[in-house]
Amino acid sequence: MKSAIRFVVLLLWSCVTAGDPQTNFLRNGCSSYAVTNASAFAVTFNDTLADLRSSISGSNSSLFATAHRPAVQSVYALFQCRGYLSAADCLACFSVAEGRIRSCGPAYGGRVIYDGCFLRYESIPFFDQVTPAENGNSCGGRNAATGGFTTAVRSLVADLSAATPRIPEFFAAAKRVGVFAVAQCVETVSEEGCQQCLAAAAGNVMLCLPGVDGRALEPLCFMRYSDESFFPANRTVDLSPYMINSGRAKSSNKGALIGGVAGGVGGLLLLLGFTSLLWIRRSRDQRSPSEGGAYLGLKYKEGCLKDGRTVAVKRLAIAQTSRARADFQSEVKLISNIHHRNLVRLLGYSSKRDDFLLVYEYMENGSLDKFIFGDKRGFLNWRQRFSIIVGAARGLSYMHQEFHVCIIHRDIKCSNILLDNYFQPRVADFGLARLLPKDKSHLTTIFAGTFGYTAPEYAIRGQLSEKVDTYSYGVVVLEIISGRKCNDIKLEPVTQYLLEWAWKLYERDQLLEMVDETLDPSEYSPEEVKKIIKIALLCTQATVAARPTMSEIVVLLLNQTDDALQPTRPTFIDASSRVHGDHASSSSTGSSSTSHGTSNATFSTLQFSAR
The missing domain is CATH 3.30.430.20 (Gnk2 domain, C-X8-C-X2-C motif)
Structure with missing residues (x-):
């Protein structure tokens, strides 16, 4: 039946005559990042666009085409006309789109949309990428x-x-x-x-x-x-x-739905009642996750879930108390309303019986820490690291200033930044997040966080504000650049934590000494690296008010100069709560008793993928 319909549709399309390429311009966009070798990029870019033109013209004309030119500056491009355009109109629309998208060069990517066609290019593969909705x-x-x-x-x-x-x-x-x-x-x-x-x-x-x-x-x-x-x-x-077919599928699934997703998740996933019996079943599509179309069914003893994608399940091993259950429900309500391309999205949950389970979208490349100082250290080049630095800042900026309430994560670190299939960052694990009333800092007697990343005013005095995340972010940036853990004193130079080492190098104007030795010096600009280290030091300043907001950090990262970046000395804190630095006396006083470490809840992530 489907093949017959396909033949009829194609036959009808072949009868179109030229006359309206529908070149009404709708939208365009260019990447904020420029390629490192503009001349090499220009050659590859022109060749790739020529390949697209060839695919949609001549005797083998098509309304859809992709092209890829592997090179030092690779270019991947995709073009598509609306299915009702003639071949001649499609080619005319391509010509208009090609002219406009050239204005993006030498950016890493760009796209342009018309009523009649769509053209996009990137420096990395994207043809099967399921990107977040843009609400456009x-x-x-x-x-x-x-x-x-x-x-x-x-x-x-x-x-x-x-x-x-x-x-x-x-x-x-x-x-x-x-x-x-x-x-x-x-x-x-x-x-x-x-x-x-x-x-x-x-x-x-x-x-x-x-x-x-x-x-x-x-x-x-x-x-x-x-x-x-x-x-x-x-x-x-x-x-x-x-x-x-759609109605039949909806009918069969509807009877199986038991659990649900808190506000904002919509129809993407409805999670079922969880029991101790769990297994994974392939669906009719057997493609691997890397092919962009893994279909998985998660089956339980009671009910059936079939969302059509790989997911990650987090089990919270916490005490079975009314407080724990309330905290779990609070986390679900919080996360389910957060939708941003740099934040991991909650898809569903269950608190049935003794299990507290959260179902998240699956991030193919796992956590950032293994690429910075784990078994995959040296894999990420400078441009990828910079993209991660910017993306994480954008995610936190959304949490702090763009969401309808300010959300403080409280545990920003490399292991809580996940990477998707294209190494784009997603801030994860909002289990320690708390809402902050507008225009107020907050004193808390319950410490949550990880030593080495925690701002002194929070670790010592329990003073919580969004600038606590800013401080942690600054430490993470230093880790990404150096390839060194913030609290590891076994590495040279000895007896110095990462932040203290970075500050001493800043004072001596020797910041490039902390750059990860696995990075290729030809891939980055020394001035750009020094600028970003200075931004990280701004984030860790002792005075809370002196730290920039995350939205200001995004602007600073994308700015071309660092003339105004003059960080002041941070407050250094070690594992025994000993504080030293310019503001040691003020930081060591406080009214709350806290302890270092993670929260009482322990987390384990079960990643489900096709086998």
């Missing part, structure tokens, strides 16, 4: 005269988002009671990835209602509706064969 849309200026139009849009958009992932080439155009709409995913993504993207796109495009024209602009997919036809009448696809 573009809405027209006119509103519908009646409520019936809004109802029709909601119905058609919902059907398109459900059916399109099951349609060949991930494209569908449909018409229903005065509404014209299309949905499309890039062809290299998995069916599950397309489904997730269109679910987000459907929510975004409906924010345009009661407007009569709306578009959702996501990295992997596109959705549009209008009260006016914008595609040929013979391009429509019958959605019913795909909706039948």
Whole structure:
């Protein structure tokens, strides 16, 4: 049946005549980072775009193409036209998109979106990457005269988002009671990835209602509706064969759902009742996680979960008390509302019986610590480390200043920063996080954190503010640059913790001595490295008010100069709570009794993947 429909759709497409490339510009974006070798990049970039043009023109013309030129400055590129364009219109749209995206060079990546086509390039592979939703849309200026139009849009958009992932080439155009709409995913993504993207796109495009024209602009997919036809009448696809299968799947899954996800997780995952019996079962798609489409079913003695992706489960080994259960529920409510590309997302949970379990999205490359001073030390180059430094700062900035309440993590360290398949950072483990009332610092008698990363005012006096995370972040940056643990005094120079060593090198203007010896000096600018070390030292200043906010740190990291970076001496604290430095006397006083170490809860992560 599917092959027959595919033939009919392709046959209809072949009848299109040129006339409207739909080059109405919608959005573009360029990476903030410039390539290190602009001339080499320019050659590779031009060759890659030429390869794309060749793929969509001539006798073997296509509405979709990818290209990759391996080189010192590799370039991966993807181009896609809407499924209703003719070959000639598609080529015309590519020409317009090519001209605009060249303005991004020599940035590491860029993309441009038009009504008729989409063009993107990166310096790393991304063709099957399931990226976070961007909540992007573009809405027209006119509103519908009646409520019936809004109802029709909601119905058609919902059907398109459900059916399109099951349609060949991930494209569908449909018409229903005065509404014209299309949905499309890039062809290299998995069916599950397309489904997730269109679910987000459907929510975004409906924010345009009661407007009569709306578009959702996501990295992997596109959705549009209008009260006016914008595609040929013979391009429509019958959605019913795909909706039948969708309805059956939804019906069978609905009866099995027992647990749930706290606010904000939506339809991504509903977690079931957990029992002691747990095993993993492959689903019908046998691809590995690295191929971007692993489908897994987590099965329990009671109920069935089938989310279609690899997940990580965290079991909290904590006392079975009302306080522990309350803390668990608090963590779930907190995390489930946090959505940011640099924060690990909670997918579901269970507190049934004796188990406290949290289900997170799975990060393929695990925690950062093994790449900095673990068994994979030396694997990350300078550009990757810098990207991790910036990404972690952005995640913390969101927690502190962009979320509707200020969230303090309290345990920022390399083991709590995870890396996805493309080594993009995600701050993880919000088990120690606490909400902070606006415009207030907070005194707490319960210490939570890890020695070496904890700000003195918190470790000694129990004074908690978002600047505690800033301090920890600064220590982590020093670790990323040096490849040395912050509290390891066994390494040379002896008897000095990392922060104290960094400050002494700063005073002697010898900061480059702390750069990880595994880094290739030709890959980084000495001035850039020194600037980032100074930023890290700013984060660890003894005076809390002198530390920058995380949003200010993001700006400093991306700024080209370091003229204004003049950190003051940090307060140094060792494992016996002995404090020394310019502010030792003020830091050693306090009203609370604390102890160093991690919280009473212990955590273990079970990573589920295809076998």
